[in-house]
Amino acid sequence: MQSLRPNPRLRRAGARFHLRRDFRSATVANLGPGFDFLGCAVDGLGDHVTLRVDPSVRAGEVLISEITGTTTKLSTNPLRNCAGIAAIATMKMLGIRSVGLSLDLHKGLPLGSGLGSSAASAAAAAVAVNEIFGRKLVREELVLAGLESEAKVSGYHADNIAPAIMGGFVLIRNYEPLDLKPLRFPEDKELFFVLVSPEFEAPTKKMRAALPTEIPMVHHVWNSSQAAALVAAVLEGDAVMLGKALSSDKVAVKKAALEAGAFGCTISGAGPTAVAVIDAAEKGEEIGERMSVACVKKLDKVGARLVSSVSR
Amino acid sequence: MQSLRPNPRLRRAGARFHLRRDFRSATVANLGPGFDFLGCAVDGLGDHVTLRVDPSVRAGEVLISEITGTTTKLSTNPLRNCAGIAAIATMKMLGIRSVGLSLDLHKGLPLGSGLGSSAASAAAAAVAVNEIFGRKLVREELVLAGLESEAKVSGYHADNIAPAIMGGFVLIRNYEPLDLKPLRFPEDKELFFVLVSPEFEAPTKKMRAALPTEIPMVHHVWNSSQAAALVAAVLEGDAVMLGKALSSDKVAVKKAALEAGAFGCTISGAGPTAVAVIDAAEKGEEIGERMSVACVKKLDKVGARLVSSVSR
Numbered sequence: 001m002q003s004l005r006p007n008p009r010l011r012r013a014g015a016r017f018h019l020r021r022d023f024r025s026a027t028v029a030n031l032g033p034g035f036d037f038l039g040c041a042v043d044g045l046g047d048h049v050t051l052r053v054d055p056s057v058r059a060g061e062v063l064i065s066e067i068t069g070t071t072t073k074l075s076t077n078p079l080r081n082c083a084g085i086a087a088i089a090t091m092k093m094l095g096i097r098s099v100g101l102s103l104d105l106h107k108g109l110p111l112g113s114g115l116g117s118s119a120a121s122a123a124a125a126a127v128a129v130n131e132i133f134g135r136k137l138v139r140e141e142l143v144l145a146g147l148e149s150e151a152k153v154s155g156y157h158a159d160n161i162a163p164a165i166m167g168g169f170v171l172i173r174n175y176e177p178l179d180l181k182p183l184r185f186p187e188d189k190e191l192f193f194v195l196v197s198p199e200f201e202a203p204t205k206k207m208r209a210a211l212p213t214e215i216p217m218v219h220h221v222w223n224s225s226q227a228a229a230l231v232a233a234v235l236e237g238d239a240v241m242l243g244k245a246l247s248s249d250k251v252a253v254k255k256a257a258l259e260a261g262a263f264g265c266t267i268s269g270a271g272p273t274a275v276a277v278i279d280a281a282e283k284g285e286e287i288g289e290r291m292s293v294a295c296v297k298k299l300d301k302v303g304a305r306l307v308s309s310v311s312r
Numbered sequence: 313m314q315s316l317r318p319n320p321r322l323r324r325a326g327a328r329f330h331l332r333r334d335f336r337s338a339t340v341a342n343l344g345p346g347f348d349f350l351g352c353a354v355d356g357l358g359d360h361v362t363l364r365v366d367p368s369v370r371a372g373e374v375l376i377s378e379i380t381g382t383t384t385k386l387s388t389n390p391l392r393n394c395a396g397i398a399a400i401a402t403m404k405m406l407g408i409r410s411v412g413l414s415l416d417l418h419k420g421l422p423l424g425s426g427l428g429s430s431a432a433s434a435a436a437a438a439v440a441v442n443e444i445f446g447r448k449l450v451r452e453e454l455v456l457a458g459l460e461s462e463a464k465v466s467g468y469h470a471d472n473i474a475p476a477i478m479g480g481f482v483l484i485r486n487y488e489p490l491d492l493k494p495l496r497f498p499e500d501k502e503l504f505f506v507l508v509s510p511e512f513e514a515p516t517k518k519m520r521a522a523l524p525t526e527i528p529m530v531h532h533v534w535n536s537s538q539a540a541a542l543v544a545a546v547l548e549g550d551a552v553m554l555g556k557a558l559s560s561d562k563v564a565v566k567k568a569a570l571e572a573g574a575f576g577c578t579i580s581g582a583g584p585t586a587v588a589v590i591d592a593a594e595k596g597e598e599i600g601e602r603m604s605v606a607c608v609k610k611l612d613k614v615g616a617r618l619v620s621s622v623s624r
Contacts, residue, residue, distance in 0.1 A: 033536065034536075034540065035533060035536070036533045036537075037533060037536065037537035037540065038537075038540060171537065171540050171541060171544065172537060173537060173538070173541050173556075173557075174537075181541060181544060181553075183544060211529060212529060213528060213529055214526040214527065214528055214529065215526065215527060215529060215532050216525060216526055217523060217524060217525055217526065217527055220527050220532045220535070220536075221347060221348045221349060223532070223536060224345065224346075224347070224349065224532075224535060224536045224539045225348075225349035225350075225483065225484060225485060225539075226485070227536045227537075227539060227540045228346065228349065228350060228483050228539045228540060228542070228543045229483060229485050229493060229543075230540070231540045231541075231543040231544050231547075232483065232493060232495060232543050232547060235543075235544060235547045235548070236547070241493075244485075245485075
């Protein structure tokens with residue numbers, strides 16, 4: 001196990017406490033036929049975590065000092081809060097046993113929206129802890145830390161936490177051992193999402209309980225083929241094919257989106273957010289109007305990242 | 313509808329009858345998690361069709377004059393023979409109502425091997441008829457003609473006939489309307505298959521009847537994710553990932569193949585042929601020995617083709 005080694009650059013600057021702020025993008029998981037094994041990161045939406053080494057906190061522990069933003073009903077008990085659980089898991093992986101951390105969480109995502117609210121907090125916390133101690137862990141290791149939080153809050157599924165941390169599209173190939181396959185959307189192409197979030201919550205655990213335990217073979221073959229087409233569409237940067245593959249799910253707002261020119265539409269995560277895909281931002285505005293309240297967001301190719309760093 | 317227009321080049325040469333010979337490669341369908349929607353063509357194995365315009369055959373009809381090769385128990389009734397059905401379907405699509413055709417079929421593939429024996433004959437016949445009348449139909453149209461044969465013989469499935477005609481890997485995205493997505497394996501990379509065909513037949517219709525009608529959701533998700541990984545592996549030319557994805561099926565000879573260095577192993581089609589993948593031919597020989605009787609074949613990137621053309 002490693003002992004605490006604060007970021008050498010900060011140490012050189014004589015910093016005693018490190019203030020870090022990380023921003024994490026929202027994720028669209030399930031992605032129609034990619035149910036439970038394919039997710040992607042959406043730019044410009046997400047949670048913020050502010051982190052500092054705090055001498056008043058017991059070594060190896062995390063204090064959640066403040067929760068602000070879209071919801072304040074989250075627990076500040078670090079063992080029952082996504083950011084807290086992920087931060088502690090990351091500290092353990094780093095072998096940090098000599099200092100404690102203070103964490104502020106700003107929620108940019110509503111709970112139960114299907115946009116990976118829990119993963120957004122966990123990703124920000126895991127990346128922040130790794131940053132503050134000199135980036136010793138690679139992204140795949142941070143996904144493992146984030147998964148500890150996901151397992152407790154919404155189920156042992158990596159399709160939100162993996163893209164939240166790694167950016168872009170991520171295919172979950174296996175859990176034992178965790179085997180992640182980033183699917184690179186071509187650098188020279190653009191992908192936008194039109195997101196519609198109705199005003200009600202759809203808690204993941206409740207929604208998952210409503211799923212059938214068996215599915216007909218014919219649906220299995222159909223869904224698998226659409227998932228396969230979805231992967232081909234991502235790798236080839238084909239927004240039209242991507243939209244068609246997504247749309248193999250049935251969605252209420254789908255018709256309006258398709259009529260307005262979207263390439264496809266599905267429910268994100270456990271819902272109720274609906275998502276449509278396009279390749280230009282302006283087209284998204286019209287589609288959004290027809291789908292009622294909506295926002296247009298870009299594919300986030302980077303994942304959770306450091307937003308600002310202040311030493312004091 | 314078009315009337316008969318023999319290939320103009322042959323007409324210029326004063327040819328009255330056209331002798332055509334087409335070779336068609338075998339196919340590996342189902343491909344583990346790609347069950348029923350993904351297949352690929354294998355080079356150097358397959359059926360031959362020899363075709364000629366025959367004044368003794370009634371206009372718009374096909375006479376099967378000879379069947380040779382690995383099996384002779386096939387019907388020579390063109391309405392009950394894969395090559396005959398596909399040839400007639402192709403003639404209909406071309407609007408050929410003024411001449412009849414004579415067809416010799418040389419079977420290079422055993423029946424019920426899982427290597428798409430019926431599709432091999434249908435593909436050769438469809439491509440041959442299209443060739444003899446000047447290539448008016450595109451490959452996707454020929455797949456439709458071949459599908460008429462498949463529907464009668466082994467079921468309405470395009471995962472053999474599509475790669476048999478188009479070459480390479482083909483993803484079947486939809487049937488109504490038929491929507492085929494060729495998956496291009498990178499030109500600069502190689503892919504080899506080690507094929508083991510036990511000495512018994514596994515008729516497709518019988519094998520399909522043994523399939524479960526429902527599958528557990530958890531298996532659905534697992535299989536879909538492996539299918540998705542398989543597509544990524546093909547497009548990126550990653551033989552190792554391709555092998556791993558294939559192996560998500562359970563196969564008796566699998567262990568021996570993997571121990572000898574194959575990247576993965578599965579049952580082809582309805583079986584009993586087992587197939588392993590590698591990226592170099594010599595490695596295949598060793599794996600083949602361990603899997604008992606086997607042959608090493610290359611991915612066929614082209615599909616059914618004209619082998620020779622004689623005018624007389």
